Ligand SMILES: *[C@@H]1O[C@H](CO)[C@@H](O)[C@H](O)[C@H]1NC(C)=O
Ligand SMILES: *[C@@H]1O[C@H](CO)[C@@H](O)[C@H](O)[C@H]1NC(C)=O
């Protein structure tokens with residue numbers, strides 16, 4: 001296969017067939033081998049160098065692009081054609097051709113022909129594909145709000161550069177076609193119809209070519225609900241209790257809430273309905289309505305509240321009421337006891353005061369209450385004119401008996417005694 005016939009074939013072929021041709025070239029056992037086709041970026045550079053340059057001395061070297069001559073070199077001189085003179089260099093030792101300031105139409109077959117001094121001809125060819133670097137990739141989101149089960153979403157992509165593939169991911173996993181997810185034939189847009197809440201997420205679209213890639217991302221929000229409205233809170237409470245009913249719903253965006261009682265609107269527009277202090281009129285049916293302003297849907301839930309109390313429901317006393325009564329009784333009993341003790345003390349002391357001397361009274365008051373009675377007795381005894389020794393209890397008991405006896409015999413019982421015993 002001669003260089004000329006090869007060039008003729010290339011000139012007939014389109015870029016799509018370049019690969020085949022270069023394969024043919026290898027199949028026909030080209031003498032000069034190149035390691036694979038090359039890729040270049042517009043404005044960039046590329047070097048074509050044979051893997052097996054001849055070791056013998058060389059007479060003529062020729063580089064061609066398709067049918068166009070780029071350069072002819074001999075051992076002592078290199079001639080570059082004017083079209084390439086400002087963007088080509090050549091190394092006679094390695095036979096490498098460097099081409100810079102690449103343009104898209106530099107894509108094609110490059111052919112090297114070597115004529116050794118010994119005669120004959122060695123040929124080899126390689127191919128170059130020049131790409132524009134991919135830039136400005138972006139995704140265009142649907143303009144309107146997307147509602148689950150109703151809306152369709154078309155996500156389309158844009159970008160500049162030579163695009164050889166477009167790949168889509170959702171939340172870092174490949175996005176696959178399905179009944180509701182359809183890709184355009186060039187993969188540059190995807191249509192989801194109808195959208196489901198599971199379609200919410202981050203979409204990534206990557207434009208690629210062999211020399212560059214760029215990814216754009218887009219967050220898709222699918223609105224839904226409200227649904228699963230529920231009310232948490234008390235259903236039976238005692239009179240006076242605090243009640244807090246809390247309404248929730250599954251909704252995107254978050255639902256807003258309103259409340260009705262017995263079918264009548266209230267002005268409560270929060271998720272929680274609070275009654276600080278219940279009375280019987282607070283019993284009734286509480287209805288929470290959750291409203292999604294994007295889906296324009298609402299959903300409700302009902303909750304029955306019963307306020308009960310002593311006598312009101314006829315169901316007997318509540319534990320609170322019983323506790324109240326018990327406490328009241330205890331307080332009353334304690335009060336009576338206290339009054340009794342007080343009366344006993346004051347009557348005795350006042351009585352004693354009439355009979356005792358100053359110093360003895362002071363000593364009595366400094367004692368503790370139980371002792372006070374004994375002291376009173378001692379004073380009483382003193383008043384009766386008898387001797388008492390309080391340091392000995394058994395002795396005192398005897399004396400006390402005597403006193404009582406003596407009291408009986410010498411003085412009438414104090415008038416207060418019968419009053420207190422009543
Ligand atoms: C290749 O493209 C450049 C512009 O990028 C143009 O000036 C040149 O004439 C083109 N060459 C051929 C052979 O078409
Ligand atoms: C989505 O794209 C398809 C064509 O691929 C078109 O028929 C449809 O109207 C588009 N839908 C929206 C919501 O833009």
Ligand SMILES: *[C@@H]1O[C@H](CO)[C@@H](O)[C@H](O)[C@H]1NC(C)=O
Nearest residue numbers: 165166167168183185186187
């Ligand atoms: C579109 O993408 C799918 C998978 O992501 C791929 O199999 C297919 O070849 C692509 N089609 C085009 C025209 O890029």
Ligand SMILES: *[C@@H]1O[C@H](CO)[C@@H](O)[C@H](O)[C@H]1NC(C)=O
Nearest residue numbers: 261262280281282283284285
């Ligand atoms: C709701 O209705 C019940 C029974 O008809 C009534 O007892 C209750 O007081 C009502 N509640 C309110 C808050 O109006």
Ligand SMILES: *[C@@H]1O[C@H](CO)[C@@H](O)[C@H](O)[C@H]1NC(C)=O
Nearest residue numbers: 258289290291296297298299
């Ligand atoms: C709920 O929706 C119904 C119709 O679906 C409407 O009549 C009603 O007013 C709505 N309620 C609220 C609170 O938006």
